[in-house]
Amino acid sequence: MSQSHEQPERISDAEHAVMEVLWERSPLTAAEVCEQVCEPRGWSLATVKTLLSRLVAKQALATEPDGKRFLYSPRVARDSYVGSESRRLVDRLFGGRAAPLFAHLAESDALTEDDIAEIEALLKELKS
Amino acid sequence: MSQSHEQPERISDAEHAVMEVLWERSPLTAAEVCEQVCEPRGWSLATVKTLLSRLVAKQALATEPDGKRFLYSPRVARDSYVGSESRRLVDRLFGGRAAPLFAHLAESDALTEDDIAEIEALLKELKS
DNA sequence: CTCCATCGTTTACATACGTAATCGACTACG
DNA sequence: CGTAGTCGATTACGTATGTAAACGATGGAG
Numbered sequence: 564m565s566q567s568h569e570q571p572e573r574i575s576d577a578e579h580a581v582m583e584v585l586w587e588r589s590p591l592t593a594a595e596v597c598e599q600v601c602e603p604r605g606w607s608l609a610t611v612k613t614l615l616s617r618l619v620a621k622q623a624l625a626t627e628p629d630g631k632r633f634l635y636s637p638r639v640a641r642d643s644y645v646g647s648e649s650r651r652l653v654d655r656l657f658g659g660r661a662a663p664l665f666a667h668l669a670e671s672d673a674l675t676e677d678d679i680a681e682i683e684a685l686l687k688e689l690k691s
Numbered sequence: 692m693s694q695s696h697e698q699p700e701r702i703s704d705a706e707h708a709v710m711e712v713l714w715e716r717s718p719l720t721a722a723e724v725c726e727q728v729c730e731p732r733g734w735s736l737a738t739v740k741t742l743l744s745r746l747v748a749k750q751a752l753a754t755e756p757d758g759k760r761f762l763y764s765p766r767v768a769r770d771s772y773v774g775s776e777s778r779r780l781v782d783r784l785f786g787g788r789a790a791p792l793f794a795h796l797a798e799s800d801a802l803t804e805d806d807i808a809e810i811e812a813l814l815k816e817l818k819s
Numbered sequence: 820c821t822c823c824a825t826c827g828t829t830t831a832c833a834t835a836c837g838t839a840a841t842c843g844a845c846t847a848c849g
Numbered sequence: 850c851g852t853a854g855t856c857g858a859t860t861a862c863g864t865a866t867g868t869a870a871a872c873g874a875t876g877g878a879g
Contacts, residue, residue, distance in 0.1 A: 574737050575836055579783065593856080609839045612857070617836090627722055631845060632856055646799050649792060652780050653801065655707070656773050661796050662809035664777060668789050669813055671774050673781065681790035683814060689807060703866055721826080737869045740827070745866090759876060760826055 571647070572621040577684055580604060581614045582623065585639040592628060627650035699767055699775070700749040708732060709742045710751065714769040718755060718762035 574582060584599040585591060596610045615635055618624040626633040657663040668674050674682075702710060712727040713719060725752045743763055746752040754761040785791040796802050804809075 566728060573835090576783075577765070577837060606837095607839060609841095610837075613838075616858075642795075646795055648780065648784060649795055650799070652776065653796070656776060660806060661793075661802050662806040662813075665793070665806075665810050666813055667770075667774055667777055668781070669817060671778070673778060674789050674817075678788060678790040679814065679817060682793050685790075685793055686807060686811060686814070689797060689802070701865090705867060734867095735869060737871095738867075741867085741869075744828075758826095759874090 571623070571644075574618070574621065574623055574644065577604075578614050578618055578621075578623070579612075581611065581618060582637060582641075585624065585635060585637050589636035591627070591636075592632050592634060596635065615681070699751070699772075702746070702749065702751055702772065705732075705738075706742050706746055706751070708751075709739065709746060710765060710769075710772070712800060713752065713765050717764035719764075720757070720762060722759050724763065 580600055581596060584596050587599075593612050593615055594608065596615065597606070597608045600606060601608065601611060615624065619626055619635075623637065623639050625633050625638040626635055628634075653659055653661055653664055708728055709724060710725050711774055715727075721740050722736065724743065725734070725736045728734060729736065729739060738818040741753065747763075751765065751767050752763050754763055756762075774816055780785060781789055781792055
């Protein structure tokens with residue numbers, strides 16, 4: 564066979580917060596990431612460092628040395644992460660069908676006017 | 692003040708599989724639940740027992756004595772679980788907006804012809 | 820009445836996750 | 850040159866989760 568596919572390891576909730584920062588802007592140092600998340604989540608720099616390490620271990624982040632420290636950047640695209648998470652949910656909860664999800668969101672008023680308009684536009688796209 | 696809201700405790704992946712069985716049909720005994728999930732997930736009865744206990748602790752299941760054993764039934768509706776999980780995902784990944792989720796599903800071919808038709812119908816409903 | 824099958828409960832143990840302190844290396848300042 | 854600050858790495862520790870064996874009560878078969 565060959566290089567074993569390494570299907571992307573699962574990213575946890577806390578780790579996800581760190582990824583978001585780096586998807587927004589990268590590469591960044593640990594300290595810079597902390598500047599973005601420590602305040603809102605009430606984390607210490609140490610926590611961010613741990614999460615960064617774990618994400619590197621999970622192959623979700625790449626490091627590039629910059630003098631004495633590292634610069635971190637995403638190695639998986641946000642799109643692909645978001646895609647797989649969405650699919651995971653749709654599979655688990657709706658048997659892989661997207662329509663029931665939509666029905667749910669609609670019923671629970673999770674759809675704004677704008678959402679509806681946008682979705683309509685998307686549908687029109689799809690049919691063309 | 693009062694009864695503290697007890698916002699529903701988080702149900703794990705394995706636990707969710709058990710819930711699905713009971714949402715499908717209930718009340719059931721532990722053995723009956725096992726009949727439904729042990730084979731496909733490769734679990735032993737012991738595992739199911741543990742999961743059932745944890746779900747009872749989490750207030751997700753109710754028990755009713757039946758002779759020497761218990762009958763288990765869901766105490767939270769599937770709809771409400773599905774709703775909160777969906778919202779969780781939309782919040783985490785799409786800033787609470789549902790439209791981008793659709794864009795994603797659409798792009799990744801996660802939408803079948805049928806899905807599209809159904810969603811169109813739902814949209815029509817919403818606008819009336 | 821005795822014993823076995825079966826319950827639910829308790830205990831177990833490895834891995835993951837959240838959160839962080841500590842440590843050894845190195846660099847920049849004095 | 851020594852020292853204080855900073856870096857990534859290592860270690861820590863509590864809770865959650867996946868998975869299950871062991872235990873004690875008990876009810877039904879003989």
